[in-house]
Amino acid sequence: xxxxxxxxxxxxxxxxxxxxxxxxxxxxxxxxxxxxxxxxxxxxxxxxxxxxxxxxxxxxxxxxxxxxxxxxxxxxxxxxxxxxxxxxxxxxxxxxxxxxxxxxxxxxxxxxxxxxxxxxxxxxxxxxxxxxxxxxxxxxxxxxxxxxxxxxxxxxxxxxxxxxxxxxxxxxxxxxxxxxxxxxxxxxxxxxxxxxxxxxxxxxxxxxxxxxxxxxxxxxxxxxxxxxxxxxxxxxxxxxxxxxxxxxxxx
Ligand code: MG
Numbered sequence: 001x002x003x004x005x006x007x008x009x010x011x012x013x014x015x016x017x018x019x020x021x022x023x024x025x026x027x028x029x030x031x032x033x034x035x036x037x038x039x040x041x042x043x044x045x046x047x048x049x050x051x052x053x054x055x056x057x058x059x060x061x062x063x064x065x066x067x068x069x070x071x072x073x074x075x076x077x078x079x080x081x082x083x084x085x086x087x088x089x090x091x092x093x094x095x096x097x098x099x100x101x102x103x104x105x106x107x108x109x110x111x112x113x114x115x116x117x118x119x120x121x122x123x124x125x126x127x128x129x130x131x132x133x134x135x136x137x138x139x140x141x142x143x144x145x146x147x148x149x150x151x152x153x154x155x156x157x158x159x160x161x162x163x164x165x166x167x168x169x170x171x172x173x174x175x176x177x178x179x180x181x182x183x184x185x186x187x188x189x190x191x192x193x194x195x196x197x198x199x200x201x202x203x204x205x206x207x208x209x210x211x212x213x214x215x216x217x218x219x220x221x222x223x224x225x226x227x228x229x230x231x232x233x234x235x236x237x238x239x240x241x242x243x244x245x246x247x248x249x250x251x
Contacts, residue, residue: 019053036081110231193238204230
């Protein structure tokens, strides 16, 4: 069931989104050679708590941390670890959310640690741009297939694999609500977008094959071929005009 949000609820979601985005920004600023993923997680945790909010992912289905931190071939759901040291040249995908006054924000960004390879840079740029191609289609009257198709086309035409086993989703009182928002689709097909819907659009794009597998820890998703993966996400509200990005940091 898709839950539409009232104007008041959208205000709360904007604040949840701001906290999520600022936590993500601060976590990204902490990415540097020699830093552990657990240290980055703590930066996000501390900020979210300082705002009177709660990390959305912590204890979600048993997830043990504030942020999912996925490096290089890791696609999503990497678990922060005090033994995992980030190195120069890594690409570091951080995905996190915050719940404030009962509403969630959810966002992700792939950060570069120092100087990264041209191939890694191209993958990150393409994935970020694909998110914005999707956002352009997130307009009332369009359908979910329009968003998915835009993301898919943008990436496949550049030679990348679009992860199909994991998708974006509705967001609100629950971190994951209906509908699911795939990064592929057929224009004009799928659920029609209407004002008051709030969804997370989150392309997960692989340098090589779209195929992924889950590590033995039961969480971390990696590319099947061991090549790089990038991930960008915003939570947005559907309106009659351009969508409103709810996950914007402090200026
Ligand atoms: Mg999400």
